[in-house]
Amino acid sequence: xxxxxxxxxxxxxxATFLALFLMIxxxxxxxxxxxATISTSLxxxxxxxxxxxxxxxLAGYPALYPSGLVTGYFGSLTQAAVQRFQTEQGIVxxxxxxxxxxxxxxxxxxxxxxxxxxxxxxxxxxxxxxxxSPISVQYTGTTATFSWTTNEPTRGQVYWSTTPIQSDExxxxxxxxxxxxxxxxxxxxxxxxxxxxxxxxxxxxTYYYLVRSIDSVxxxxxILPRSFATGSF
Numbered sequence: 001x002x003x004x005x006x007x008x009x010x011x012x013x014x015a016t017f018l019a020l021f022l023m024i025x026x027x028x029x030x031x032x033x034x035x036a037t038i039s040t041s042l043x044x045x046x047x048x049x050x051x052x053x054x055x056x057x058l059a060g061y062p063a064l065y066p067s068g069l070v071t072g073y074f075g076s077l078t079q080a081a082v083q084r085f086q087t088e089q090g091i092v093x094x095x096x097x098x099x100x101x102x103x104x105x106x107x108x109x110x111x112x113x114x115x116x117x118x119x120x121x122x123x124x125x126x127x128x129x130x131x132x133s134p135i136s137v138q139y140t141g142t143t144a145t146f147s148w149t150t151n152e153p154t155r156g157q158v159y160w161s162t163t164p165i166q167s168d169e170x171x172x173x174x175x176x177x178x179x180x181x182x183x184x185x186x187x188x189x190x191x192x193x194x195x196x197x198x199x200x201x202x203x204x205x206t207y208y209y210l211v212r213s214i215d216s217v218x219x220x221x222x223i224l225p226r227s228f229a230t231g232s233f
């Protein structure tokens with residue numbers, strides 16, 4: 001009788017140990033997936049670890065990715081999930097991968113995904129998308145000064161307009177996404193500290209803007225369009 005109880009105790013202990021092991025393992029896996037970073041553009045037909053990371057993240061949101069398949073292959077189901085994500089995040093909501101980048105994981109989608117996935121690293125990497133700090137906007141009735149930093153030398157750009165900024169994804173490798181509005185550049189070329197001042201603004205007016213940083217090999221990070229209202233004279 002004692003032997004039977006001992007066996008049952010050992011089985012119960014092993015079952016508990018295995019359950020804890022699986023919980024820890026799965027928890028680590030979820031954390032690693034959550035903290036992943038996408039560094040290259042992904043298109044229909046892409047394969048590899050970054051596609052797996054993308055699918056793992058999207059699978060956590062059934063409304064975006066109902067099938068939840070994690071295969072490492074960027075197929076039609078993944079593309080549809082990316083389109084839903086782009087629409088939800090206000091990146092792009094129409095067109096195609098070759099016209100507007102709709103359904104393609106390009107610079108804007110990469111930047112947004114990395115922010116949400118928590119995998120943006122502060123380490124400098126010359127072959128990945130630049131990391132851009134939050135944008136500071138100081139404005140008066142007639143001027144606005146935008147300042148931010150990047151983790152590697154980049155060219156800073158600010159697009160501004162009195163009408164909402166329109167933009168799309170890059171439609172192919174090493175292509176620059178279209179952005180509407182007036183372009184203002186920071187001085188000094190490639191640098192990590194960026195300051196752009198826009199003058200001759202109108203008082204009591206809402207202005208829309210988009211800020212982006214481009215490194216020496218064409219990798220782009222940008223924020224989604226935002227706005228501010230100037231004060232009175």
